[in-house]
Amino acid sequence: MGARLVNFKFNLNPLDYFWGAFSLDLGVDLGTANTKIAVCGKGVMVREPTVVAAHKKTKQLLAIGSEAKKMLGKTPASIIATRPLRDGVINDLDFAESLLKHFIHKVHQTPTSFPKIPRPKIAIAVPSGATEVERRAVSDAATAAGAREVYLVDEPMAAALGAGLPIDEPKGHMIVDIGAGTTEIAIISLGGIVVSKSLRVAGDEMDGDIISYTRARYNLLLGEKSAEESKIGYGSAYPARKESKLQISGRDLATGLPVAVTTSTGEIREAISNTLRTIIEGIKDVIEESPPELVNDVAQEGIYLTGGGALLKGWPALLAKETRMPTILAQDPLTRVVKGTAKVLEDDRLYRKIKFAGSLR
Ligand SMILES: Nc1ncnc2c1ncn2[C@@H]1O[C@H](COP(=O)(O)OP(=O)(O)OP(=O)(O)O)[C@@H](O)[C@H]1O
Ligand SMILES: [Mg+2]
Numbered sequence: 601m602g603a604r605l606v607n608f609k610f611n612l613n614p615l616d617y618f619w620g621a622f623s624l625d626l627g628v629d630l631g632t633a634n635t636k637i638a639v640c641g642k643g644v645m646v647r648e649p650t651v652v653a654a655h656k657k658t659k660q661l662l663a664i665g666s667e668a669k670k671m672l673g674k675t676p677a678s679i680i681a682t683r684p685l686r687d688g689v690i691n692d693l694d695f696a697e698s699l700l701k702h703f704i705h706k707v708h709q710t711p712t713s714f715p716k717i718p719r720p721k722i723a724i725a726v727p728s729g730a731t732e733v734e735r736r737a738v739s740d741a742a743t744a745a746g747a748r749e750v751y752l753v754d755e756p757m758a759a760a761l762g763a764g765l766p767i768d769e770p771k772g773h774m775i776v777d778i779g780a781g782t783t784e785i786a787i788i789s790l791g792g793i794v795v796s797k798s799l800r801v802a803g804d805e806m807d808g809d810i811i812s813y814t815r816a817r818y819n820l821l822l823g824e825k826s827a828e829e830s831k832i833g834y835g836s837a838y839p840a841r842k843e844s845k846l847q848i849s850g851r852d853l854a855t856g857l858p859v860a861v862t863t864s865t866g867e868i869r870e871a872i873s874n875t876l877r878t879i880i881e882g883i884k885d886v887i888e889e890s891p892p893e894l895v896n897d898v899a900q901e902g903i904y905l906t907g908g909g910a911l912l913k914g915w916p917a918l919l920a921k922e923t924r925m926p927t928i929l930a931q932d933p934l935t936r937v938v939k940g941t942a943k944v945l946e947d948d949r950l951y952r953k954i955k956f957a958g959s960l961r
Contacts, residue, residue, distance in 0.1 A: 783907075
């Protein structure tokens with residue numbers, strides 16, 4: 601192994617190195633909507649909502665992940681169920697740390713409960729547009745959650761690695777990762793990001809668009825969960841051959857009482873159209889700013905789509921029409937970033953390449 605293993609931090613005590621020897625190497629994607637953890641050499645072991653529920657006053661934790669997500673919007677005054685990330689970056693450091701700690705312990709659980717105190721080496725993805733302060737918060741949360749070494753990987757680079765692209769070739773590859781809080785757009789060549797854009801607009805924004813639309817059109821207040829469900833079930837980026845009707849339920853803003861209205865897939869598409877346009881414009885900007893040789897490569901190979909937001913029906917068709925380039929939806933797009941972060945720790949040669957090119961800190 602290379603010099604990277606000698607990444608001593610003087611604030612660690614010798615016991616940390618002892619437990620570290622028995623701990624796993626982990627790739628982590630602390631996403632705005634979902635946290636994913638991949639154990640190096642084993643694969644993705646955690647895929648849970650980034651939600652924490654706690655007692656409001658004492659901050660005592662009640663639930664983390666899917667259990668906590670069920671509580672969102674349904675808690676009494678003494679309990680808070682909250683999402684500790686917003687727009688791809690940490691919004692509540694304490695809760696982000698608790699969530700990471702919980703999942704780190706979960707992947708280390710063995711029948712013998714050994715190691716007792718996991719001290720893993722962690723590669724964690726951060727949005728390419730995150731500020732130094734935001735990066736520092738991610739690194740601090742991981743360290744406080746038990747990591748003995750932390751590597752920050754730029755999210756589009758992690759997505760490209762996870763999608764299996766040969767990123768170290770002198771050839772342009774384009775990746776678009778649409779998550780819940782951010783859309784990462786990048787052209788990569790020779791192990792580095794040549795041009796990128798990190799938009800703080802993605803799946804959450806589309807849910808907000810649907811809420812605003814039904815409020816304005818039907819005077820109906822829709823919850824975030826229902827808005828997300830209608831997006832996933834009936835949302836689309838491109839007209840389908842057969843449009844369908846759907847019923848959505850919420851609260852009538854005039855009477856305050858429950859009400860159901862009939863809307864259509866076309867209306868849901870109209871509701872999210874501005875957000876889709878922002879993403880398309882971002883993609884076009886990145887193409888425009890890229891050197892022509894790399895754009896030629898992308899035109900031949902196609903644009904790779906990753907992230908949960910890329911699952912919106914008709915995205916590849918809309919993008920292909922707008923950019924006149926082939927588009928490829930990665931298989932299991934939600935886990936591409938986390939798989940890429942694990943690869944960084946698994947493959948020494950890759951590690952050195954992307955470190956040299958500046959996508960790893
Ligand atoms: N079939 C689908 N159609 C449309 N959107 C979907 C679908 N499945 C999941 N999503 C959306 O994908 C988003 C979650 O994706 P993902 O887990 O990649 O985000 P994240 O990594 O948590 O967020 P970020 O990368 O922005 O921090 C949510 O907004 C969710 O509503
Ligand atoms: Mg993500």
